[in-house]
Amino acid sequence: xxxxxxxxxxxxxxxxxxxxxxxxxxxxxxxxxxxxxxxxxxxxxxxxxxxxxxxxxxxxxxxxxxxxxxxxxxxxxxxxxxxxxxxxxxxxxxxxxxxxxxxxxxxxxxxxxxxxxxxxxxxxxxxxxxxxxxxxxxxxxxxxxxxxxxxxxxxxxxxxxxxxxxxxxxxxxxxxxxxxxxxxxxxxxxxxxxxxxxxxxxxxxxxxxxxxxxxxxxxxxxxxxxxxxxxxxxxxxxxxxxxxxxxxxxxxxxxxxxxxxxxxxxxxxxxxxxxxxxxxxxxxxxxxxxxxxxxxxxxxxxxxxxxxxxxxxxxxxxxxxxxxxxxxxxxxxxxxxxxxxxxxxxxxxxxxxxxxxxxxxxxxxxxxxxxxxxxxxxxxxxxxxxxxxxxxxxxxxxxxxxxxxxxxxxxxxxxxxxxxxxxxxxxxxxxxxxxxxxxxxxxx
Amino acid sequence: xxxxxxxxxxxxxxxxxxxxxxxxxxxxxxxxxxxxxxxxxxxxxxxxxxxxxxxxxxxxxxxxxxxxxxxxxxxxxxxxxxxxxxxxxxxxxxxxxxxxxxxxxxxxxxxxxxxxxxxxxxxxxxxxxxxxxxxxxxxxxxxxxxxxxxxxxxxxxxxxxxxxxxxxxxxxxxxxxxxxxxxxxxxxxxxxxxxxxxxxxxxxxxxxxxxxxxxxxxxxxxxxxxxxxxxxxxxxxxxxxxxxxxxxxxxxxxxxxxxxxxxxxxxxxxxxxxxxxxxxxxxxxxxxxxxxxxxxxxxxxxxxxxxxxxxxxxxxxxxxxxxxxxxxxxxxxxxxxxxxxxxxxxxxxxxxxxxxxxxxxxxxxxxxxxxxxxxxxxxxxxxxxxxxxxxxxxxxxxxxxxxxxxxxxxxxxxxxxxxxxxxxxxxxxxxxxxxxxxxxxxxxxxxxxxxxxxxxxxxxxxxxxxxxxxxxxxxxxxxxxxxxxxxxxxxxxxxxxxxxxxxxxxxxxxxxxxxxxxxxxx
Numbered sequence: 001x002x003x004x005x006x007x008x009x010x011x012x013x014x015x016x017x018x019x020x021x022x023x024x025x026x027x028x029x030x031x032x033x034x035x036x037x038x039x040x041x042x043x044x045x046x047x048x049x050x051x052x053x054x055x056x057x058x059x060x061x062x063x064x065x066x067x068x069x070x071x072x073x074x075x076x077x078x079x080x081x082x083x084x085x086x087x088x089x090x091x092x093x094x095x096x097x098x099x100x101x102x103x104x105x106x107x108x109x110x111x112x113x114x115x116x117x118x119x120x121x122x123x124x125x126x127x128x129x130x131x132x133x134x135x136x137x138x139x140x141x142x143x144x145x146x147x148x149x150x151x152x153x154x155x156x157x158x159x160x161x162x163x164x165x166x167x168x169x170x171x172x173x174x175x176x177x178x179x180x181x182x183x184x185x186x187x188x189x190x191x192x193x194x195x196x197x198x199x200x201x202x203x204x205x206x207x208x209x210x211x212x213x214x215x216x217x218x219x220x221x222x223x224x225x226x227x228x229x230x231x232x233x234x235x236x237x238x239x240x241x242x243x244x245x246x247x248x249x250x251x252x253x254x255x256x257x258x259x260x261x262x263x264x265x266x267x268x269x270x271x272x273x274x275x276x277x278x279x280x281x282x283x284x285x286x287x288x289x290x291x292x293x294x295x296x297x298x299x300x301x302x303x304x305x306x307x308x309x310x311x312x313x314x315x316x317x318x319x320x321x322x323x324x325x326x327x328x329x330x331x332x333x334x335x336x337x338x339x340x341x342x343x344x345x346x347x348x349x350x351x352x353x354x355x356x357x358x359x360x361x362x363x364x365x366x367x368x369x370x371x372x373x374x375x376x377x378x379x380x381x382x383x384x385x386x387x388x389x390x391x392x393x394x395x396x397x398x399x400x401x402x403x404x405x406x407x408x409x410x411x412x413x414x415x416x417x418x419x420x421x422x423x424x425x426x427x428x429x430x431x432x433x434x435x436x437x438x439x440x441x442x443x444x
Numbered sequence: 445x446x447x448x449x450x451x452x453x454x455x456x457x458x459x460x461x462x463x464x465x466x467x468x469x470x471x472x473x474x475x476x477x478x479x480x481x482x483x484x485x486x487x488x489x490x491x492x493x494x495x496x497x498x499x500x501x502x503x504x505x506x507x508x509x510x511x512x513x514x515x516x517x518x519x520x521x522x523x524x525x526x527x528x529x530x531x532x533x534x535x536x537x538x539x540x541x542x543x544x545x546x547x548x549x550x551x552x553x554x555x556x557x558x559x560x561x562x563x564x565x566x567x568x569x570x571x572x573x574x575x576x577x578x579x580x581x582x583x584x585x586x587x588x589x590x591x592x593x594x595x596x597x598x599x600x601x602x603x604x605x606x607x608x609x610x611x612x613x614x615x616x617x618x619x620x621x622x623x624x625x626x627x628x629x630x631x632x633x634x635x636x637x638x639x640x641x642x643x644x645x646x647x648x649x650x651x652x653x654x655x656x657x658x659x660x661x662x663x664x665x666x667x668x669x670x671x672x673x674x675x676x677x678x679x680x681x682x683x684x685x686x687x688x689x690x691x692x693x694x695x696x697x698x699x700x701x702x703x704x705x706x707x708x709x710x711x712x713x714x715x716x717x718x719x720x721x722x723x724x725x726x727x728x729x730x731x732x733x734x735x736x737x738x739x740x741x742x743x744x745x746x747x748x749x750x751x752x753x754x755x756x757x758x759x760x761x762x763x764x765x766x767x768x769x770x771x772x773x774x775x776x777x778x779x780x781x782x783x784x785x786x787x788x789x790x791x792x793x794x795x796x797x798x799x800x801x802x803x804x805x806x807x808x809x810x811x812x813x814x815x816x817x818x819x820x821x822x823x824x825x826x827x828x829x830x831x832x833x834x835x836x837x838x839x840x841x842x843x844x845x846x847x848x849x850x851x852x853x854x855x856x857x858x859x860x861x862x863x864x865x866x867x868x869x870x871x872x873x874x875x876x877x878x879x880x881x882x883x884x885x886x887x888x889x890x891x892x893x894x895x896x897x898x899x900x901x902x903x904x905x906x907x908x909x910x911x912x913x914x915x916x917x918x919x920x921x922x923x924x925x926x927x928x929x930x931x932x933x934x935x936x937x938x939x940x941x942x943x944x945x946x947x948x949x950x951x952x953x954x955x956x957x958x959x960x961x962x963x964x965x966x
Contacts, residue, residue, distance in 0.1 A: 125570035125830065137571045140623050140632065142864045165877070175851045176829055177570045178862045185872050191853055204853075205881030208890060215947070216885075218940070222955045225933050229961040232470050232786050238803055239960055242875040249880040427644065 051416025052379030053340040054290045055150060057298045058283070058325060060347035061174055062305030063127070065365050066373040067353055067394050068314050069321075070113045072098050076393045080353050082311050082363065092384040100318035103326030109384045110329045110338065111345075111377035112443045116388025116397040119349070119404060122367040124305075127348035128176045134405035134434050141425065144181035146408055147296045149433065151187045152424075153417045154295040162293050163248075163257030165190040169298045170282040182426050189298065196263065196281035205249070206258040213254060220250070260288050270331070275323035283324040287331055290341050295415075304347055308364040310355070329377055342379030342411055347372075353394040371397050374407060380414040382443040405436035410444060472924055473966075474784045475505040485778040488753040489798050498791045501783040501800035506531055507924035508966065509539060509782060512801070514923075515965050516730055517546040517776065519555030519810045519843045521817055524919045543776045547769050554844045557587045558809060559729065562871060563637060564603075565621040567848030567863045569830045572621045575670040576834055576847065578610040582621075583846035585614035596722055596766040597711040600638055604707040607675050609666070616674035619661055623864070627655035634658070636866055638710060639689070640721035640742040646689065653687040656696075657706035676701060690716060713762045717742070723757035724748075726771050728868070730781060732802035732965075733795065740868050749796055785966040803964045805873040808858035809842035815889070815957070816841070818921050820898035827851045857882060883958055893953050903949055910938050914952065921956040 067073050072087035073080050087096035090108030097105055097113075121127045129137055132145035144152070147167045155166035169189040173179060180187040193204035202209060230239050252258055263271070266284065274280040279301045286297040301321070306313045325345065332338040350372025351365035371390045377383060388400035409419035412434050419434040469476050493500055504512065510530045514522045522530070530542060546552060561583060565572045568579050589599050606615040619625075622633045631654040632643040643651060660676040679698040686702065687693050688709045696702050710718050721742065728734040735754045736742050748754045757771060764770040775781050780798055787800040795802055806814060816822050822839035827850045834847060842855065848863035857879055859872030883889055893899065898920060906913035914934045918926040926934065938948040956962055 125573070129570060138624055140629070140865060142571060142862065172853065173856065175827075175849075178856075178864070185859060185874065185876055188856075188876075188878070190878055193853065202887060204888070205878065205884070205886045208885045209887060211885070211890070215951070219951045219954055222933075222937050222951055223958050226930055226955050227959050227961075228927070228930065229473065229785075229959065229964075229966055232473055233803070233960075236803065238805075238875075238964070242805075242880070242960065242963070245875045245877050245880040246884070248877045249884055252877075252881065253885050 049380055050340070052342050052414045053154075053293070054295050055146070055297070055342045055344065055379070055411060055415070056283075056286045056290065056328070057146065057296070058343065058345045059174065059298055059300050060304050060321075060345065061128075061300055061302035063124070063347045063349040063351060063367060063372075064304040065306065065310060065314070066115070066350035066368075066371070066390070068098055068310070068351075069101065069318070070097050070373040070375060071115045071390055071394055072096060073353065073390075073392065073394050076353070079355055079357075080393055082355050084311070084314075095384070095386060098318065100314065101322045101326075103322045107326045107329045110333060111343070111375050111383050112381055112385040112387060114374045114376070114387040114402050114407065114440070115390050116400050116402050117346075117350075117372045117374050117404075117407070118397050118401050119369050121369040122349065124348055124367070125176045127367075127369055128174065131346060131348050131404045132177075132179070133181065134403070134408040134436065141427065141429075142177060142181045144183040144187060145177075145179040146411065147189055147298055148180040148183050148187040149412070149423070150296040150415065150417070151189075152183055153433075154415065155187070160293070160295065163252045163255060164260060164289065164292065164294055166294060167296045167298075168192065168289055168294055169300060170285055171195060171278070172300060174300055183424075192261070195278050196261075196285045197276060197278045201261050201263060201281075201285070203258065203261045206252055207261055208253075216254060260292050261285070263288070270327075273323065274327045274331075275320055277320050277324075279320050280324035280327070283328040284331075287328060287335075287337070290332070290337055291335075306351065306365055307356075308361050310351070310365045311363055332378060338378040340379060342381065342414060343375075343377040344407075344411065345375035346407075350394075371395060374402075376407070376411075376440075376443070379411075380444055381410075381440075385443050387440060387443060400438075402438065402440070403436065405434055406438045406440060409434040409436040410440040413439060414444060469502065470784075470786055472505055472927055473508050473786055474502040476502070483774065483778045484756055485753065485774060486780055488750060488756060489778075489780045492750045492753070492797050493799055496791065496793055496797060498794050498797055498799045499789040500780075501786055501788050503779060503782050504784040504801065506539075508784065510542065511923040512965060513539075513543060513546060513776065515806065515810060517543070517555075517772070518549050518551035519558070519807065519813070520551045521814045522923055523817075524916070527919060527923055539782070540777055543773060547772060551843070553587060553591045554841070555810075556590050557583065558843050558845075560586050560590070561846070561848065562861045562863060563866050563868075564618065565848070565863045565866050566617075566846065567621075568827070568834075569849045571623045571864055572848075574610075574617055574621055575830065576832065577670060578614075578617050578620065578672075579847045579849075581611055581614040582617040593767065593769050596761070596768050597718075598766070600718075601707045601711060604634070604638075604710075605701060605704045608673060610672045610674070611668075613674075619674045620663070620672060625661075625663060627658040627661070630658040630661060631655045633866065634706075635689075636740055638721060639717035640724065640736070640740050641717065642741055642743070645741070645743040650689050654689055654706075656684070656686045657702045660702060676703075719758040719761045719766075720754065722768070723761050723771055724754060725868075726768060727754075727757065727775060730772070730775050731798060732804050733798075737796070738868060750798075801966070803960070803966045805858075805875060805964050807871065807873065808855045808860040809845070811858055811963070812852075812854050813841045813843055814962075815892060818898065818957075819892040819896035819953075821892050821896065823852075823854075825850050825852060854882075854888070883963070889954070889957070893950050893957075896953070899949055899953055903945070910935055913949070914938075917949070917952055917956065921953060922959070922961055 067081060068084055072084060074085045074087060084098055086099050088099050088102060088105050089096055090105040092108040095108050119127060119130045121130060126137055133143040135143045151167040154160060160166050167189045169191040171192045171194055173189060173191045179189050194202040233239060274284045282299045286299055289297050303317060329343065332341055349367055349369040352368045356364045371394060388402055389398045391398045412419045417433060421433050423431040423433045425431050510522050510527055514520055530538060566579055566582055568574055568576050602615045603618040606613050608616055610617050610620055619630065622629050631651060635641045635643050635646060660679060662675055662677045664673050666673060684696045685693055686696050694705055696705055724734050724736050725739045728739040735748045735750055736746060760774060761771055783801050785801045785803050787794055789799050812823060824838050825836040825840060825845060827834040861870035902913060902916045911931060914931055915925055918924060934952055
């Protein structure tokens with residue numbers, strides 16, 4: 001952490017100075033309860049547009065190379081750009097991206113590229129934490145990630161009524177830290193498991209293979225008649241809570257809620273366009289979840305930790321990324337959903353601009369947190385822009401540094417979540433949702 | 445008069461004083477005979493209940509007791525032969541001998557190492573970055589301490605006063621498994637872990653004074669990957685005066701290790717935090733709720749609900765030379781521990797005053813192990829973060845997992861603690877919708893049942909005898925025989941129109957797994 005260059009959070013001392021700690025004695029539950037009853041915590045900032053409704057986070061776990069995706073540097077020479085010497089023009093004048101992203105090149109009017117992301121951290125776990133929470137570690141608190149915060153402000157506490165949980169991860173959680181942070185298990189993501197690229201997308205707990213509804217009902221009756229301890233302890237609050245969860249689970253199992261995961265009514269042609277692989281079909285699945293009102297969906301797409309043979313891996317992965325993400329943007333737009341849906345593409349960091357040709361890396365790239373790229377689209381973000389710039393070699397931010405907090409704060413603002421509003425926490429500290437100095441006003 | 449009978453009479457006497465008729469026993473959960481020793485704990489808790497006019501629960505049945513004591517002491521379900529043997533045993537002291545046997549089991553060491561690894565935050569990655577090699581070293585050191593029943597004061601002294609390499613002197617990882625490395629970060633962790641006190645609730649002056657004892661702790665890397673040395677920076681010139689949390693002062697000489705000075709103070713027999721913290725925690729672990737609750741929030745305005753009880757346990761710990769197993773034994777052998785979970789009082793204070801055994805959902809690790817045990821299946825744990833990847837041998841039980849960073853959607857879903865802060869409340873045993881979906885309808889559970897070699901063997905062994913088969917399934921999953929009514933219900937289910945034997949067996953196992961009786965300690 002010693003090489004970290006920026007401050008992301010209000011420290012306790014600063015908060016004291018600002019007189020923010022008045023409520024510090026209250027417990028989490030008291031504060032939390034206050035928000036759950038929900039008066040002003042969720043009032044939109046002074047922004048007249050209709051807030052965005054949903055976020056699709058395309059999370060590139062491992063840290064994708066910025067030079068090989070959205071910030072190509074052919075002029076820096078072979079030691080930097082390697083074999084990708086011919087970036088392609090996009091449908092926006094002056095913006096070029098990697099030659100292996102031809103579909104995304106046709107969608108550049110829909111997204112903006114941030115080429116000046118920075119946090120200076122080269123360790124996966126800490127960088128992931130920073131990119132997902134906008135905070136640096138420490139303070140003996142683990143902050144909630146974006147999905148949990150959105151689930152807090154746009155989920156069940158604020159009128160979300162869907163049977164599908166408000167925060168979905170396709171298909172497995174990242175695992176580097178607990179996404180819900182101090183908000184607790186109520187705000188955990190629901191990880192679907194399974195693979196939407198398979199013939200049948202088996203979502204853990206929702207879609208059971210080979211159990212008819214009739215058998216479900218008959219089993220449930222048997223369970224209830226054999227629940228002897230439950231009957232001996234009627235009124236036990238813990239057991240009542242379990243019964244309540246069971247009722248909700250059965251609504252999903254026996255009701256129509258799970259139908260969203262059945263993609264058989266999607267046209268083959270569209271499914272092909274997304275790409276017949278886990279990432280592509282997850283993107284399609286994400287669109288379906290947005291359609292039924294789920295406010296936060298993460299698509300985890302790993303494998304970008306290209307220490308060795310970066311270019312071989314890129315040739316394999318970039319076409320998948322290209323088809324999935326480009327089709328998602330086009331499809332959302334075709335259905336009129338892009339205006340209300342934010343799409344964010346990011347990983348925990350970029351990769352060393354200078355290529356490691358020597359053994360054992362054989363053309364690999366290391367971790368790089370000083371300067372990297374992120375992409376945002378939809379939900380009030382303008383398309384066709386580039387925010388900030390890296391230097392000639394992609395090694396340093398040349399203009400307009402953007403911190404994770406700026407990016408996350410901007411997303412919250414567009415969702416109608418006041419980034420400067422209070423964030424409930426177990427220590428009763430007067431924390432803000434996402435304090436940041438430089439939100440992305442130029443593309444909002 | 446023999447002691448077991450006396451205990452039963454003590455509890456019955458309290459019930460009668462509350463003006464009640466001898467209650468109806470609820471089979472199979474309650475018992476009218478208490479085979480326990482009448483202990484000081486019973487007297488002290490009973491006095492607290494009597495003062496408030498609270499009726500205690502009845503004693504639990506043998507069936508309930510064996511399942512409960514296995515889960516509480518070794519985090520493991522009893523096997524059918526163990527249950528049969530215990531139920532058939534007519535020795536009036538059979539509960540005492542069972543407790544003694546369990547305290548010597550290998551699973552005792554595993555289960556309580558797991559607990560300590562939660563409190564000491566043993567994990568490879570974020571926000572506690574011990575890294576895999578150090579996790580292994582630290583885990584095995586803790587495991588050894590519990591196996592040899594190292595006196596608790598010595599255990600704490602080792603953790604507080606060691607220096608050296610994180611690989612070679614595993615105890616030093618105590619100082620590495622902290623979010624932050626400032627003296628205040630260390631003092632915060634010491635206060636929480638060994639004084640049961642949240643840093644915020646200590647006065648600012650106490651905190652500042654406490655930090656002095658950890659102000660020389662320093663860290664340095666070596667040439668070996670991820671090795672780190674914990675050492676002491678040289679002391680300032682000349683002796684210093686320092687102040688302990690209780691206000692006593694001490695001279696620290698330049699040649700002293702100030703951590704040792706602090707540890708000496710902390711582990712004195714009359715220290716007001718030391719024995720109190722750990723005995724209250726052990727009580728909480730076994731009884732589901734602290735005498736001071738929460739157990740890691742000891743402060744003047746959060747007094748014990750039964751001060752005499754806590755004082756008794758503290759004295760016993762000191763008297764036994766910090767033998768934690770002695771405290772386990774005292775609690776487990778009490779009539780209070782062996783109460784049924786069915787309350788006999790609707791007084792709102794009943795649970796807080798220990799008038800029944802509180803139901804708690806099985807810990808995440810215990811639950812997955814139990815599911816594996818009853819179905820005869822196993823898990824495959826691994827972790828692809830951080831590098832180098834960790835692969836756990838196939839079939840390893842979850843209570844034996846060393847590293848809090850091991851990836852497991854199940855353990856995550858069922859509230860395994862993140863090991864971020866060492867707070868007891870990090871472990872979350874509350875039910876959630878996702879958990880319920882998983883247990884009712886996931887392919888994992890379905891496969892465990894359909895592919896269970898145990899169910900298959902039981903089906904084959906029973907041949908055509910349905911009642912025998914139902915009995916064995918009950919014994920395996922719920923650790924008891926079915927009542928007549930339950931057996932009849934299950935038998936009728938087998939005979940439903942269109943029901944195959946295979947489907948009926950699967951459905952019965954599925955139903956029992958989903959009962960509260962299986963999912964909870966009770």
